[in-house]
Amino acid sequence: MPATKRSNRKEQILQALAQMLETSPGQRITTAKLAAEVGVSEAALYRHFPSKARMFEGLIEFIEDTLLSRINLILENEKESQTRVYNILLLLLAFAEKNPGITRILTGDALQGEQERLRERVQGLFEKLETQFKQVLRERKLREGKAFQSDESTLANFLLAYVEGKMNQFVRSDFKAKPSTQFEKQWPELQKIWL
Numbered sequence: 001m002p003a004t005k006r007s008n009r010k011e012q013i014l015q016a017l018a019q020m021l022e023t024s025p026g027q028r029i030t031t032a033k034l035a036a037e038v039g040v041s042e043a044a045l046y047r048h049f050p051s052k053a054r055m056f057e058g059l060i061e062f063i064e065d066t067l068l069s070r071i072n073l074i075l076e077n078e079k080e081s082q083t084r085v086y087n088i089l090l091l092l093l094a095f096a097e098k099n100p101g102i103t104r105i106l107t108g109d110a111l112q113g114e115q116e117r118l119r120e121r122v123q124g125l126f127e128k129l130e131t132q133f134k135q136v137l138r139e140r141k142l143r144e145g146k147a148f149q150s151d152e153s154t155l156a157n158f159l160l161a162y163v164e165g166k167m168n169q170f171v172r173s174d175f176k177a178k179p180s181t182q183f184e185k186q187w188p189e190l191q192k193i194w195l
Helices: 003-023 031-038 042-048 052-077 081-098 100-106 116-144 152-172 183-194
Strands: none
Touching: 003 031, 003 042, 003 052, 003 100, 031 042, 031 052, 052 081, 052 100, 052 116, 081 100, 081 116, 081 152, 081 183, 100 116, 100 152, 116 152, 152 183
């Protein structure tokens, strides 16, 4: 099979998995259901991915690549720390909103009963996100000559907890409570960390 056809099939499998996570909240996705959704046999699924865990890993890699590359763009294009934090928060909330099935992976909801390494991988991603927030907050002192009343680690954890809370509300509401809906009204409260 040509490489492009093989990679297209892999992409198709991952897209179907993400779609099923969105349309079947609370339900476990079996390889049989996924194969039926894609229109292939279970054996064909396993030709592309050696296990269901690898399929989830493929989605987690997509999440990491997408978010971290976009955060890097924000850091390149924006120099003011408050604008950086605003844009990173908005990115994370909008990404969750546009990818409801994938947000179930981020909250751990879709990983119940799956391999522990998947939850560890998601935990690692959130640690990277928190590190990005810490870095932006620390750079404020260097770039703008201003310090925070609290330490940057505490503030970074607070910002990440805000994002995680919004994601959890989104999943818990069966994707009705959009993560970004109240963001513009809540941003002034979040800005108070700059005082």
